[in-house]
Amino acid sequence: MKTVTSQYREYDKYAVLLVNLGTPDSYTVKDVKQYLKQFLSDRRVIELTPLIWQLILRLLVLPFRSPKTAKLYQKVWLKEKNLSPLMYYTQMQTKRLAQAIDNDVIVDFAMRYGEPSIEAKIHSLQAQGVTTIKVFPLYPQYSATTTASVYDEVFRVLKKMRNQPNIIGVKPYYAHxxxxxxxxxxxxxxxxxxxxxxxxxxxxxxxxxxxxxxxxxxxxxxxxxxxxxxxxxxxxxxxxxxxxxxxxxxxxxxxxxxxxxxxxxxxxxxxxxxxxxxxxxxxxxxxxxxxxxxxxxxxxxxxxxxxxxxxxxxxxxxxxxxxxxxxxx
The missing domain is CATH 3.40.50.1400 (Rossmann fold)
Structure with a gap:
């Protein structure tokens, strides 16, 4: 029995996937509009009848909000790195966490909205032989509008997979x-x-x-x-x-x-x-x-x-x- 257990463990490969809210690819109106469209189309975020809300979103919200939001992103954009602050710090967190934990564990990150997507990273990790993914939403306090939306997307991806990785969640750490x-x-x-x-x-x-x-x-x-x-x-x-x-x-x-x-x-x-x-x-x-x-x-x-x-x-x-x-x- 010990031999079987040992052999089984040899085939287990683990990953930690940090997930943050997301960011547009750039501060151009086009990229910001694409990001806002995905974000504000999430029914966890906007709990209105989809048909009615999509009309409001496409005809009123996106045309007016996208240019304004693009100007705000331009103010805070890390131009020397060509990254939003959220992307930069999430990358740094991923890099430092990978250095701090077991070398056998892969550490990666995804964004709920925008790139890199949760779907792309789950498939990437599985292609690297990962069998268990610890999904780590970077939200200390739980909300259906944030944490639950991350898991919604994870399970949406899993539904389309024949060979699914094992998924482990990280509970909210608001009082840790x-x-x-x-x-x-x-x-x-x-x-x-x-x-x-x-x-x-x-x-x-x-x-x-x-x-x-x-x-x-x-x-x-x-x-x-x-x-x-x-x-x-x-x-x-x-x-x-x-x-x-x-x-x-x-x-x-x-x-x-x-x-x-x-x-x-x-x-x-x-x-x-x-x-x-x-x-x-x-x-x-x-x-x-x-x-x-x-x-x-x-x-x-x-x-x-x-x-x-x-x-x-x-x-x-x-x-x-x-x-x-x-x-x-």
Missing amino acids: PQYIEALKKSVLTYIPKLNFAPDIILFSFHGIPKQCVDKGDPYYWQCQETYRLVKNALSNLNIELRMSFQSRFGPKKWLSPYTTDVLKILPTENKNKILLVTPGFAADCLETLEELNETERKTFLQAGGTHYAVMPCLNDSDEHMELLKTLAK
């Missing part, structure tokens, strides 16, 4: 001790680099429609738990902490309080110096580098604020890589 510790260390390391002492630290999570939570999505309370644990970990700072939600889209009510509204109110409370932290993002992207660091900076300063900073995401920091290594194993 190493994740909380990584956030804590990042804050404590970043504050001394500022040229001001913050009156308040605002934890801004990506928002989702409130109706998603009403239907049973656990995202809201997982964000609250992350915030509670980090707040406890930073209790010796003697700086006020709050949480909010950003990136609203469409007319429906989203999770609140909205980051924009909080930024407008804070100066009226004599909170004029602020540090923003984005615990829900595994890598810096358009939402952190443009929406928060530029657009919302103007919101705060125009409301009377004097000092404003956005802390970088965990990206490929040592603490983050130790967390990813633990979860990947």
Whole structure:
């Protein structure tokens, strides 16, 4: 029996597939439009009747939103590398994780929307002899709009395969001790680099429609738990902490309080110096580098604020890589 088990293990080959949201191939209107079309056609993201929504999307949303979004991507694009920040940091995370774990394990990455696709990477890994793939959505907090969509796509691909690899998932890590510790260390390391002492630290999570939570999505309370644990970990700072939600889209009510509204109110409370932290993002992207660091900076300063900073995401920091290594194993 031992011989059989040993022989079987010789034929097992493992891979870790990191999956992030996605990015257009470039900041041209054409590429941004293609990316937005795929993203906003996902029924996990937009829960409207497909026929009606596709008409709205193609006739109204894409023609007007694509040029505006392309200009925003152009602002944050890493032109010397010809990569979006999200693509760059995901590549770095993949490279560093591959160096950190067992040499027999293949580490690769895919994007839920755009390239490289989940489908292409699953077939690529199988062609390399991989029999078991650990799918690792880079979302600390679970939401049907993000994590579930990744697994939807994985199983859509598997449905078309006669010889399917074994799939293992990574559960949401919103309360993992190493994740909380990584956030804590990042804050404590970043504050001394500022040229001001913050009156308040605002934890801004990506928002989702409130109706998603009403239907049973656990995202809201997982964000609250992350915030509670980090707040406890930073209790010796003697700086006020709050949480909010950003990136609203469409007319429906989203999770609140909205980051924009909080930024407008804070100066009226004599909170004029602020540090923003984005615990829900595994890598810096358009939402952190443009929406928060530029657009919302103007919101705060125009409301009377004097000092404003956005802390970088965990990206490929040592603490983050130790967390990813633990979860990947």
